[in-house]
Structure formats: C-alpha cells, structure tokens
Amino acid sequence: MQHSHWDIFCAVVDNYGDIGVTWRLARQLASEHGIEVNLWVDDLRSFGHILPALDPKLPCQMVEGIRVLQWNTPLDQPYVAGEVLIEAFACELPDEVKQAVRDAAMPPCWLNLEYLSAEDWVEGCHGLPSFQPGGINKYFYMPGFSAATGGLICETGLFETRAAWQADSANKMALFQKLGLGGIQAEDKVISVFSYETEALPALCELWSEGQQRVHALIPKGRSFNSLKALLPCPVEALTPGQRIELGMLTLHVLPMTDQQGYDRLLWSCDFNIVRGEDSFLRAQWAARPFIWHIYQQEEDYHLVKLEAFMQLYCDNLASEIAECWRNLNLSFNQQQATAVQQHWQYMDSHAVPLLAHARQWPIDALKTTDLATRLVQFVKNSLR
Template sequence: MQSRQWDIFCRVIDNHGDLGVCWRLACQLAVRGQRVRLWIDDAAALRWMAPSGHEGVRVIDWLDAAALQAAVAQPPPDVLVEAFGCEPAPELIARFAETPGKAWINLEYLSAEPYVERLHGLPSPVFRGPGAGLTKRFFYPGFTPATGGLLREADLVAQQAGFDRTRWLSERQIPWQAGERLVSLFCYEPPALAALLAQLARGPEHTRLLVTAGRAAQAVRALLGAEEARGALSISYLPYLTQPDFDHLLWACDLNFVRGEDSLVRGLWAGAPLVWQIYPQDDDAHHVKLGAWLDWLGAPPSLRLFHHAWNGFGDGPLPPLEMQGPWRETARNARERLLAQDDLVTQLQEMVGQKS
C-alpha cells in the first residue's frame, strides 16, 4: 500500500472517547507504513492513554499558533481526516485545497442504525469557506459489510490467544482467586449502579469488580464510601490504563461494562458478555441508537432488558446478570461475524486509494 501523509483532526468533547478512537486510528495507520499527524486541542489524556507515543505518529497541539504556521508552510497532507465533524483550522483547509486530487474524509460516529449503510461512502461537496470546491467523503464505521467496519489490529486474534489472565492480574497486584468472577466497570453514572452493586453483593458467587479510574470510580465511591467489600462483592480500584492495558482488562474479565464508542468496540473484540452504557442525548435519540445495536447483536430478551434498565429506560428493576449461556453465546457470535469483515483501516485506505 502506498505511503501517504495523513492529517487527523480531533477535538476532545467529553470523556476522551473521540481521542481514544483517533489515537487507535493513527497508530494502526502508522503500523501500515503511513505517516500521521494527529491534530488535537487537548492531548492531556495521552499522558496515560499512550505515555510512550507511537512511531510514525506526531501529535500537534491544534491551539499552537506556531505549529499551525509551520504546517501551512509545508506541503499539504495527502489525506485529511475530519473526525466527528470537528472542523479543522481554516488555514490548514486552505493549504490542503491548493493541490487537487487529495482525499478529505469525514469520519463519523459509530451506529448500527440503517442510515449508516445508506450514507457510507457518499460524497459531500463543500460550497463555502476555504475548502469551497472540494468534496468530502462520508466514512461511517459500522457492524455490517455495507459500512466502514471497526478498528482492529491485524494481530488482534494472535494477541488474545497469547494472553495470560493470571499473570496479568498478578502483575497488577489484583487479589484475584480462582473461581472468583471478574467484572470490569467502565461507566458514567448509571441510575441502576446501586442495584448492580446490591445484586453482586447478594451472590450467589463471589465477584471481584474491577473499577476503572475517573467517573466510574467516583460513582462507586459515592455509593459505598470507603468500603471495598460487601457480601459476595469485592472491589479493586484501577489506575488510569493505557489503551493496551484497557484491552487486557476486557480480555481478563467474565463480563464487561463499557461506555461510549471506543470501549464498546474493544468489548466486542474481547468476546465476553458485555453491557453498554450509551452516551445520553437530550432528545432521547440514544434510545433508538441502542435499540438498533441490540437488534444487530441479536440480544436475547434478558440482555435487552438489562440494557434498558442500565441505561435508565423506564422504571423496571435491574434484571439478574447472566455471565454464561445466551449472553456469552451472543458475544462470541458477534465477534465471529465482525472478524469475517474487513477492518476500518483497510476499508479507509481502499477508499482513499480510489480517490487517488
């Protein structure tokens, strides 16, 4: 595949999810021999998400006027990726527009809704501003072959096959005992969190809850205070994790609670049962989005009802967890379907190659 210069633009909106997606995209492009500049308006989270950086990826402060001027003085990139409608700096768009034949990609949010298949790959002419006369192309990640697919490392399956759960837990000094269920918790402040903690505390099996740093840890501590054990429930609070270590967390657990976009995808690749807390929207559009994903997943009724309660739909009680049986089978089937499809970077490079 031809080596190209890629400029990826990302704004940190909330909870680092956009940055997480863009960092994975940048790294996977670099692994394939591409040269990448990641323009970001707040790179603070990379200090724990990717403390060692990545060869072939240069991070640039979007708000640094000197860096902006230096980029304008250089040749424009071959590919401009506008992540999640973030509107790159006008000076850089103007520089990009000086050379015809470049690829401008509008990377959209992930969804299982039907419109994704209809809009993926469609052109979007630019009629005003410094990019007037150019054409963007919509790129929609998704769960079906008619979409842009999901981010996936080429060696993901091999990495998982070589993963040693016991060793990973020991290295992180997590006091896990054989036979103890492991559950990861990465969430906002779900209304059913108290009910979940009570359910796990009642048993009947012992559960160790691995709580991620940030909002999830704050939410649990607000309910339990300094307690780290209650009934059949034991809690381990984790530090901020690098992206590879977050993946390892998901691989280690028997059930994963995830939130947003990046962790949903990583939860699917883990192949274990998962519960998704979708980002809430004021007009309740997230209800439709969650329903579409559950439809694609083929979620059994118990898993669908649990998602509704976890996401605050209606007033029903939190159903019991199922870490085996239909929930596990559903997760494994979803992973196999996704592995049979081309990954996002492969499809993105193909789209750019067609433009050239």
C-alpha cells in the first residue's frame, strides 16, 4: 500500500531564497489541501532565521502541521516513499532516496520544482518527463506567469488581507514600532532594501539624503549593508537591530530578522521595495507596491535575459513612457550604474501615481485565478491516473 504523504527536499542556498519558497509551498499544501508533508532541509540553522518556532537542534519536529526533518548525508531518518517526491530547485537527492523510489511497489510522483521564470521556453518545458533509472519518470515542474506553466505561489485570501492592511496606515506604524524602527512619520517615504552588493545602492542613498522628502531605508544586516560601508559609523558586523544612521534627509534603519508573515507585512507597509532572489521577488509583486528586482548575477549576464523577460511581461499594460522609466531603473540598478540609477529614480518619482496603480492591478492579472499549489495538486492527480 502506498503512503499518502508528500516528501519535499530542499538544500538551503543563499540563506533564505530556496527554503523561503519551499516553506511557503509546504504550508499551503498542508493548510489548504490537507496534505501530510515531510520537509527535508539540510541547514536548519539558516531555516530557523525565517521560522523562529523551529529548533535547529531537533532532527525531526512538527511545525505548523509540517514534519521538518534534518537532511544529513547519509540520512539520519528513514525515508519511506509516499505519494509524491519533490526535489526543490534541482537539489541532488540522497542515493538511498533514489534507491527507495526504484524499489517502491508504487513509486511516488517524482517532481523537480524549478525556479520561477518569465522566459518563453518555460511553457514548453513545464510537465516534461525525464526518464530515470528503474523505468521511472521525473517531471519538470516550472513555476511561471502563464496558464501553461505551473503558476505562482499565493495563499488563499492573501490579496484581501493585504488590501485591508494597507487601507489603514495605523497598521504600518504599529509594525514599525514593533520592529523598533523609531522616528518614522506616516507621511515619510519608506523603502525596504534586500539586495546583493551593488554600487547602485550608495548612489541612491546619496540621492535620497539630498532630497526634499524624508526617506527611511529599512535594511537587514547582510549583503545590502556591504555596499554601504563608507556611510556607516561602524563595521557591518557591529550594527545592531533598531540602530539608526542619519544621512541628511535619509535615515538608514537596521532591521531585525523577521519571519515570513512579518516580511510580507513589511513589504505591504513600504512605499517602494528593493528585493532579490525568488521568494522576496514574488512577495514584492503581491505587496502591490513598485519595486526593483536585484536578480542574482549569472555568467555571461544571463540574469539580464531573465530580467528582460519579466520586465517585458510586467510592463505590458503600462504606458510606454512609464514602462521605459521602470525598465531603465531596474537595468541600471542591476548593472551597477550609479549615475544612471539616480537619473532614472528621479524620473520614476514623477510617475509615482500611475506606477502605483499598475502595481496594485498586477497581482490580479499575474495570478490568473489559479495558484501554484492548486495547479501542483491537480498535476499530481493527472500524473497518477
């Protein structure tokens, strides 16, 4: 008899991106679809930064209805094949797992959950089988923005919850206070920054510091601050959560670490978000606020191909002048063009109202009524027939 549970394996890369997406998927599969999920993670310490309820010392524990297991090599916990096996983002499964799949009387539906992309080729690759030893197919599951892809992670009721939060400014002010971010007034411009290192960031900080409006940049300790060392009163390692650094009209705030729900609310509460990776990239879109996507740099600038594909999609219903402005801002930030990013930011500020209206409509258009978890469950049902 086949076990009904699903197993998801995730190798933590770049601290929070891969595990952030995987955890959201596991939670939604359990809470909205009633699926018993085993989540195998190789770095529980990093995982614990976005999931405070997790105890990194426990090799097996239940958190929010998910069984979280330490993925060591070899495995400390026995793997028993269930209904579905997901390797998140092409992580290499342990040999004993592959052998258990081959030996199973009813092999699980084996899926490779890929990274999100807006590129055209995604539609053609979504759902394709890859023949594995033992006569088993592994399917490529491709998240994406069209109906012919695997869809986008989005919890039921998320947009309604976000809209209610943003309708009352008291919510954001209470959040800033809870996070220990002092000195922010309701009329100030607030920008969250979660980027890789780039010379474009200190250029924007210089522009903000010399502007007419009070700006607050909310930045967690890490790679963004590595770009701002020349502006800091101490080494990056010595920064403390809640610390404020005054630079003219700009205040840099050191953000404390927060869980995923807290980060979502932070994005909802800011006027503009600078994000990186995949999880924060999609959550910035769901926040219905304008944003810059600092995409992970790849060889031969292939990351810019991915960026262009998304920008073309995002700008489809934007007026050409505004679309060009937003595209140029994202490109200059990703190409570390300090002077250009300042110019494009100033130009974008003059289009703030229509850009915000577009950001509010985009989540509705992008989701196309069906989220990734729902499409995934249906894909499994079709594959197991």
